[in-house]
Structures are given as structure tokens and as C-alpha cells.
Amino acid sequence: MYANTGRVLKVDLTAGTTETIELEEETYRRYIGGGGLAAKLLLDLGDIEAGPLDPEAVLIFATGPMAMTGMHGTSRFSAGARSPLTGIWGQSSCGGNFGPELKRCGFDAVVLQGRAAQPVYLMITEWTAALLPAWRMWGMDTFETTGFLKKRHGRRYKVLAIGPASENGVPFGSITNDCAHHFGRAGMGTVMGSKNLKAIVASGGGRPELADPEGFRELWDGTLRPRIEESIFCRTVQAFGTAANMEMKMMEGDVPTRNWSRGTWMEAPRTLSGIAMSDTIRTGTRGCRGCAVKCKPVVRVDEGRYRMPETPGPEYETIAAFGTMLMNPSLEAVAVANDLCNRLGMDTMTCGSTIAWAMDCYEAGILRPEDYEGVKLEWGGIDEVLELLPRIAAREGKLARLLAMGSRAAAAEVGGGSERFLTDSKGLEAPMHDPRCNWGDGLAYAVSVRGACHVSNLMFLLEWGAVEYPELGLDMILKEQSTEHKALGTAVTSDLGAIFNSACWCEFPATALTIPQLVEAFNTVAGYGYDIETMMEAGARIWHLQRCLGFLWGATGEDDRLGERIMTPTGDGMIAGSVPDMGTMLREFYELRGLRPDGRPTAETLERFGLKSVAGLMLDGARGS
Amino acid sequence: MTVTTLFTGVFGVYMGERGAVFEVADGSTAGDLLNHLGEERCSRLPSGLWDAENGRFHRSIRLARCGGPVLARSDTLRDGEELLVIFPLAGG
Incomplete structure (x- = not known):
């Protein structure tokens, strides 16, 4: 196995125990890492019936395969759980330094389950972990907590901390990495707080091997780095x-x-x-x-x-x-x-x-x-x-x-x-780009797996002309307030968004690269053996899985819509009178994605992506049907 | 005929000015004006924005009528109108 450690740290906060779970290489090839791996781990190890803040609910932090490469924008990492704000799949991405440090400790992901009887924090070092009392930190803000832990353990420890909002159950609680980077969206901090887990500290010294170090170095120095830095x-x-x-x-x-x-x-x-x-x-x-x-x-x-x-x-x-x-x-x-x-x-x-x-x-x-x-x-x-x-x-x-x-x-x-x-x-307040200006944003927000989101896909960048992907049929200039090509653009860039969020690769540098360059990066770093088709298939698999989790938790096609205010035209500015034609775009999108008119996936669609177990849950169905 | 172009935001910073007036031939299109603008004044722009070798702007650069619609490259310009150079890249 390359670039990944193959190991997941599972922590039972109720029992106060930790164990290591080993994953097969194929899991990474199919789910990449980050948000994709988190969704897969939730499906396999979590209790689907659990409410977001129940002790049985799981919260997962996952790194991506690029985390130790030093490539620009690859130190991000993901958090995933059922969101207390939306009730569906909640995912958040954070920059900073914790992701690589977790990998240096010998873990690709941490799965947290249960609820500690008293406030605790989790200390992770190479291949080991321990839960320690945190009662002195409970009530501190994130900066105070970070300072306290760095003073106690040393500055080489990277810190994730929650603040009072998450302790108090505010459903949009965030998690802070070293005071400067944040898991902001969807209330991942609140889930952490519900487990009485105030913080996580990590410091390690390991380094997973790359699949083709020389090939990667050549690719990075010769192609990717200049492209990103010139972008x-x-x-x-x-x-x-x-x-x-x-x-x-x-x-x-x-x-x-x-x-x-x-x-x-x-x-x-x-x-x-x-x-x-x-x-x-x-x-x-x-x-x-x-x-x-x-x-x-x-x-x-x-x-x-x-x-x-x-x-x-x-x-x-x-x-x-x-x-x-x-x-x-x-x-x-x-x-x-x-x-x-x-x-x-x-x-x-x-x-x-x-x-x-x-x-x-x-x-x-x-x-x-x-x-x-x-x-x-x-x-x-x-x-x-x-x-x-x-x-x-x-x-x-x-x-x-x-x-x-x-x-x-x-x-x-x-x-x-x-x-x-x-x-x-779906209960997640929209990001700050207006779908009445670029209609594709409206579709992208409505079908995003976590609720209104512009970084679950690249539709806004595609619509602005900032990116083009001729290998994926996306090299056209899009008209802003039009439905033309918007379903295709949203479908394809939702897969790309899933790939970026699973590789934990920031969109700023990653969108400077071509599709063949992304494929080559995965292969030289992690040895995934991708071609364009299999890489995109991984993105689609992840998108479908995360959407299905939402449906299992009660979402329906009726929720693929925008808040009423966004669907109300303004009377001024260049967008005066514009309202995205959601009906047309949604119909086309469902068809392209292999979804039924009610927004649920067909059994064939799930089978195509190897999501048979999810198909079983969906058909049992009771929740969300 | 005469058209005025406004350079706003980051594009204006890169250009070092907030706008310019151009004399263009009758029947000129938005694409013609962008080419003219690039060739005449864009040596100061970063290479990712104006590709001097191939004589073209980054694909995201477009023109819009002030307060009006974004123009296709083939749209014909009108005498005396004010145009906005759109460079839509932004963060989130």
C-alpha cells in the first residue's frame, strides 16, 4: 500500500478504549480517502439508526492520499458525520496541518463513537492513542484550548479543538485546527462536543511510501508545481x-x-x-x-x-x-x-x-x-x-x-x-455566490450531498469560465442565466468535487491541473492504477453513497431545492428578474445521474457503482421512501 | 465609433487603471474589442490572464454592458456604450 497507512484508529469514548482497524487497498482505490473514506467508514462501522448527537453516532476524521507529498493544497483533511444541523450527511473540509500529522502517526482516519462520561481529549502519537481528562479545558474557547494543549505537550503537537458553542449543542459548531483553520460547516464540532471530546492532539514521525517517488517528483517539479504557481x-x-x-x-x-x-x-x-x-x-x-x-x-x-x-x-x-x-x-x-x-x-x-x-x-x-x-x-x-x-x-x-x-x-x-x-x-445555509447570477450554482446547491454547497462540486468555477475539462466534455463557454449544459456540468463536477474532497486537495491549486495530470498524480503517489474513467467512477461512487446516506436519514427529492428567498428575483442589479429554472435543470440532472423522477437512485445505478449494500438499505426502506 | 471599457476589481488592479476609451470600427464585436484591448494594453497583465504568445485572454474574460447582459464574443457593439470587462475569478 502506498501513500496511505491502511490503518484507521477507532475510539470508543463510552468504554474509553481504542483499537486499530486495517483496511484493504481496494477500499482506498474505490473511496480515495477524506470525505469518500469517511462515508464508507460510517456505512461500515457506524450505526445508521443513530441520531446525530446520540452516543452511537460516529464522527470521522480522514486524510487524503496526497497528505504527505508536500504538494500545494494537499494538507487538507475531512470530517464526516450525520449533521446535527441538517440531519443528513454532514461533511466539512479543513486546511491547516493536522491531516499530515495524523498520517505521520500511522493513521489515515479516526473513527469516534460513544460518549465519554467526563470531558476528555484524545492524544495520538505514532501508532498509539490515549484518552485524557479535559475537565480543565471544558468551557475554554478554541484558542485558549489550543494554547493550553500546546503548553502541556509542546508546539510540535497539532491541535483540533471545539469551543463553547459545540459544548452547548449549537448545531453549527465548528472545529479549529491550531487557531487558524476550521471545519466550519454542518456542525461537526457539535458532534464532537456531544461525545464530551474537547480536543485531539497529534504528533508523529512516520511517512508512508509513495508508489513511484521518482515519477512523482518529476511530475511535481516539471509539470504540476509550475502550473499551480502560474495559475x-x-x-x-x-x-x-x-x-x-x-x-x-x-x-x-x-x-x-x-x-x-x-x-x-x-x-x-x-x-x-x-x-x-x-x-x-x-x-x-x-x-x-x-x-x-x-x-x-x-x-x-x-x-x-x-x-x-x-x-x-x-x-x-x-x-x-x-x-x-x-x-x-x-x-x-x-x-x-x-x-x-x-x-x-x-x-x-x-x-x-x-x-x-x-x-x-x-x-x-x-x-x-x-x-x-x-x-x-x-x-x-x-x-x-x-x-x-x-x-x-x-x-x-x-x-x-x-x-x-x-x-x-x-x-x-x-x-x-x-x-x-x-x-x-436541506437546512444548510447557502454559500455566498448567487444562483440568480449563475443558474448552474442553483442546481449544484440543490443536489449537493450536504445541503447548499459550492465546494462539493466545481459548478461555479465552470460557469465562470475558470476551469475547462475537455476530456470530460466540459470545454464549452456557459451562458450565466441559462439551463444549457448546467445539468451535465453539475453532474460531472459533482464527481470532481467528490474526488477533490476525498483526495483532500484544495480547489485553488487542484483546479489548475488537467484531468490527465490528476490521474497521474493519484497513480504516482498512491498507485491507484486509475485511468480517467475509473477515477471519475470513484467520484461518482462517493457522491451516490453520500447522497444515499442523506436519503436513509430522511431526505427526499423534494429537498433538492433552494430556499424561497433565493428563488425570489431581485429588482436591481445585473441579476434583476432572474430566477434559476430549477425544474428543467433538475429533470436533466436526475436523468444523467441515473436517478428516478423522485430523486432516489435506481437499483441499477447503485449496482453500477458497487453500492449493493446501500441499495439493500434503500429498498428496505423505510426511511426516506 | 467610441466605446468605454471599465476595469474593476482585480482586473483593474492588474491593469493599473480603472478604464479606457477605445475607437473601434463600425460593426465591431465584443471579441474584436477584447482582442484590441489585449494587444494594445495588456503587456502588463500576468501571463495566466493574457496569453501574449497566442494573443488571447484567459477564457473567463468577457464583456458585459454596464447593468446589462454579458455579451457573446460575436455580439456587435454600439457607439457610445459603456462596457465592463468581466474577470469572474473569485474565492469562496
């Missing part, structure tokens, strides 16, 4: 971060504004864009382990009421979630919101989106100050939001408890027509 995409985010092009995107109508009710707000990029950040609060940039792109800003605010010391800064999604979505033009305030969420351990995207939903509800009179401790959230009122964030994490007070549910559950709680302000799919 205009990588160079742009390297220079100005992920919010680099906010001005352009705002003009196009791609940046959600005022909870997706406006098509443009041209004042915003002057203060909120990556260019503005580089002129104001940005003091430097950081990258993930081994990555030369270094797209992550470091910021400091020297004066004024948002003064803060140097700390990891907000990225595009957070800038939109706490900036344009709330009509807040202050980048400094966004930086404070970002820092608070990171320390408290909350997903900035769900948190900001839920607050934006609440602002709409206040404006419509559905939420009234007199019913919520006199608090009123108003567009642009960022100071009230900053005061509210710690209370959301603590679930303290009526309004905070409501917002701590996430927008979909909160809307179900208050009713009164508040559903019309929702911006999610």
Missing part, C-alpha cells in the same frame, strides 16, 4: 485573498446582499473587498502546511471600537456573511465577528446567514423586540450582532437560543411566513 486563480487569491474580486462579483450580482434581497450594493467592495483589506487591516498572509498559495489573511485593527490584536482574518464567505448580508460595510467589524466565531467555535456562514434571516424577520414584524428581551436586529446594526455572538454560543436568552438553532429550524419555530426569508438547501 491566475492561485496568483489572485495569493495577492488579495479569497475576497479579491468582490467588486467585480458585486457588479455581476454574485454577492448576496441584505439577505439575498438586493442585486447590488456597490459601496460594499470599497471597504470589504480583498483589495481593500490589503490596503487596511491585513498585516500578512498564511497558508496551510506546504502550500505556497497562502490565501489566508492575517489582520490587525489598531484603533477604534473594533481594535483587535493580530489574528487570522476573515475570508470571502465570512466577509459576505457578516458584511453584505447584514448591510455592514465595516471590514473591521467583520474581522471581530470572524474572530469571535472562531474562538467560540461557530460556523460563520450559518451564523451570519441566520442573523440576516432574523433581520428580515424583524423588518417584517415577525420577530418583535418586546418578545426577545428588547433586542432588535437591524440592517447595518453590527454592534448588536457582535454582542449577540457569545450569547448564541452560550444559548443564553430567548433570541440567542432561537438563532442558535440555525435558520431553517428557527423559521420552523417562529413560523409566521418567516420561511420566505430562508436561503438554505
Whole structure:
């Protein structure tokens, strides 16, 4: 076996025991690693009947085969579990340094099951692991926890930590890696908290062999590295971060504004864009382990009421979630919101989106100050939001408890027509690219395996003309507000998204490569023996498995849709009047994917990808049918 | 005829200016203007954005009417109009 260790660490938190499970090489070839491997392990080792926060539920961290290669963008790793926010397959990807360190400890993945009687943390060293008491850390924020553990064990230990939000059961709790990188989406931190697991530390010294070290070195130095470093995409985010092009995107109508009710707000990029950040609060940039792109800003605010010391800064999604979505033009305030969420351990995207939903509800009179401790959230009122964030994490007070549910559950709680302000799919609030600008995004969000997501697929990049894959039939220029080719594009790039999230390869560098180059990378690194067809088949297998998990947990084709607010046209900007034609795109997509008109896979489809056991569960069916 | 192009966001930073006015022949298309723009002023752009050897922009670069639709390369330009150069790459 190459690039992978073949070993999975299984931890029973109830019993306080650990064991090592060995996997066959074929499992990696079929599920790659990362998110694909996590879904496979959940299916094989987990209790499908368990609720997201039941002790029997499993939480899995998995690395990818490229983790030790030093290639740009390959130190990411995945977390997978049934999401407490959505109830379906929850997956999150994190940059940083923990993935390679886990591999250095001799494990490709960690499977966590059960619930410790008292708070604990997991310490992983080469081939061994132990559970240790964490009662002193319980209640600490993620930065304090990380500092505490590094002081105790040394800086060479890499740390994953949850904050108070996850301890308190906020369903969009995040997990922080060394204070700078986050599993933000879908509440993976909350699952960790439900197990009374405060943190994981890891340090190892192993290094799996590569299948063809010389071939890989030649490929990397001669082809992949120059291609990535010359990529205009990588160079742009390297220079100005992920919010680099906010001005352009705002003009196009791609940046959600005022909870997706406006098509443009041209004042915003002057203060909120990556260019503005580089002129104001940005003091430097950081990258993930081994990555030369270094797209992550470091910021400091020297004066004024948002003064803060140097700390990891907000990225595009957070800038939109706490900036344009709330009509807040202050980048400094966004930086404070970002820092608070990171320390408290909350997903900035769900948190900001839920607050934006609440602002709409206040404006419509559905939420009234007199019913919520006199608090009123108003567009642009960022100071009230900053005061509210710690209370959301603590679930303290009526309004905070409501917002701590996430927008979909909160809307179900208050009713009164508040559903019309929702911006999610399957309970996961949409990322900050507007499907009314690029219709394919709408389809991609609706059929993403974890709910509205733009990194489960590459549809947004395809639609922007940022990528082309002639070997996969995707070399056309797409028209933004059209259904043409969108089903094909979403289908193929969903497979590519599954491949990237399973290889744990960041999209910025990975999309600089051609399909044959990706195949060659897998083969020289891990010896998977792929050709284009078998690599893409692995992506499709993973997508189907993750979607089926959602269906087993109650999702249906009816859930392949977008929140009502996104399906409402704006009256201004370049997207005025545009609403994606979801019906046409979905019909074409189901047909291309081998799905029935009700969105469920046919038995033939599952058989084709070797998912017979899943087919059995689906047919038994009771859940989700 | 005369058209004005606006360079916004990162494209404007790379160009070092916020826009330019071009004299183009009657009946010129969006594709013609992009070629003209590239050949005349884009030596300063990174190679990934303007391929000087082959004389073409990155495939994502397009033109749009300000406040209006994105143009196909074959769309004919109108005298006096304002156009936006779209460079849609962004992070997430």
C-alpha cells in the first residue's frame, strides 16, 4: 500500500478504549480517502439508526492520499458525520496541518463513537492513542484550548479543538485546527462536543511510501508545481485573498446582499473587498502546511471600537456573511465577528446567514423586540450582532437560543411566513455566490450531498469560465442565466468535487491541473492504477453513497431545492428578474445521474457503482421512501 | 465609433487603471474589442490572464454592458456604450 497507512484508529469514548482497524487497498482505490473514506467508514462501522448527537453516532476524521507529498493544497483533511444541523450527511473540509500529522502517526482516519462520561481529549502519537481528562479545558474557547494543549505537550503537537458553542449543542459548531483553520460547516464540532471530546492532539514521525517517488517528483517539479504557481486563480487569491474580486462579483450580482434581497450594493467592495483589506487591516498572509498559495489573511485593527490584536482574518464567505448580508460595510467589524466565531467555535456562514434571516424577520414584524428581551436586529446594526455572538454560543436568552438553532429550524419555530426569508438547501445555509447570477450554482446547491454547497462540486468555477475539462466534455463557454449544459456540468463536477474532497486537495491549486495530470498524480503517489474513467467512477461512487446516506436519514427529492428567498428575483442589479429554472435543470440532472423522477437512485445505478449494500438499505426502506 | 471599457476589481488592479476609451470600427464585436484591448494594453497583465504568445485572454474574460447582459464574443457593439470587462475569478 502506498501513500496511505491502511490503518484507521477507532475510539470508543463510552468504554474509553481504542483499537486499530486495517483496511484493504481496494477500499482506498474505490473511496480515495477524506470525505469518500469517511462515508464508507460510517456505512461500515457506524450505526445508521443513530441520531446525530446520540452516543452511537460516529464522527470521522480522514486524510487524503496526497497528505504527505508536500504538494500545494494537499494538507487538507475531512470530517464526516450525520449533521446535527441538517440531519443528513454532514461533511466539512479543513486546511491547516493536522491531516499530515495524523498520517505521520500511522493513521489515515479516526473513527469516534460513544460518549465519554467526563470531558476528555484524545492524544495520538505514532501508532498509539490515549484518552485524557479535559475537565480543565471544558468551557475554554478554541484558542485558549489550543494554547493550553500546546503548553502541556509542546508546539510540535497539532491541535483540533471545539469551543463553547459545540459544548452547548449549537448545531453549527465548528472545529479549529491550531487557531487558524476550521471545519466550519454542518456542525461537526457539535458532534464532537456531544461525545464530551474537547480536543485531539497529534504528533508523529512516520511517512508512508509513495508508489513511484521518482515519477512523482518529476511530475511535481516539471509539470504540476509550475502550473499551480502560474495559475491566475492561485496568483489572485495569493495577492488579495479569497475576497479579491468582490467588486467585480458585486457588479455581476454574485454577492448576496441584505439577505439575498438586493442585486447590488456597490459601496460594499470599497471597504470589504480583498483589495481593500490589503490596503487596511491585513498585516500578512498564511497558508496551510506546504502550500505556497497562502490565501489566508492575517489582520490587525489598531484603533477604534473594533481594535483587535493580530489574528487570522476573515475570508470571502465570512466577509459576505457578516458584511453584505447584514448591510455592514465595516471590514473591521467583520474581522471581530470572524474572530469571535472562531474562538467560540461557530460556523460563520450559518451564523451570519441566520442573523440576516432574523433581520428580515424583524423588518417584517415577525420577530418583535418586546418578545426577545428588547433586542432588535437591524440592517447595518453590527454592534448588536457582535454582542449577540457569545450569547448564541452560550444559548443564553430567548433570541440567542432561537438563532442558535440555525435558520431553517428557527423559521420552523417562529413560523409566521418567516420561511420566505430562508436561503438554505436541506437546512444548510447557502454559500455566498448567487444562483440568480449563475443558474448552474442553483442546481449544484440543490443536489449537493450536504445541503447548499459550492465546494462539493466545481459548478461555479465552470460557469465562470475558470476551469475547462475537455476530456470530460466540459470545454464549452456557459451562458450565466441559462439551463444549457448546467445539468451535465453539475453532474460531472459533482464527481470532481467528490474526488477533490476525498483526495483532500484544495480547489485553488487542484483546479489548475488537467484531468490527465490528476490521474497521474493519484497513480504516482498512491498507485491507484486509475485511468480517467475509473477515477471519475470513484467520484461518482462517493457522491451516490453520500447522497444515499442523506436519503436513509430522511431526505427526499423534494429537498433538492433552494430556499424561497433565493428563488425570489431581485429588482436591481445585473441579476434583476432572474430566477434559476430549477425544474428543467433538475429533470436533466436526475436523468444523467441515473436517478428516478423522485430523486432516489435506481437499483441499477447503485449496482453500477458497487453500492449493493446501500441499495439493500434503500429498498428496505423505510426511511426516506 | 467610441466605446468605454471599465476595469474593476482585480482586473483593474492588474491593469493599473480603472478604464479606457477605445475607437473601434463600425460593426465591431465584443471579441474584436477584447482582442484590441489585449494587444494594445495588456503587456502588463500576468501571463495566466493574457496569453501574449497566442494573443488571447484567459477564457473567463468577457464583456458585459454596464447593468446589462454579458455579451457573446460575436455580439456587435454600439457607439457610445459603456462596457465592463468581466474577470469572474473569485474565492469562496
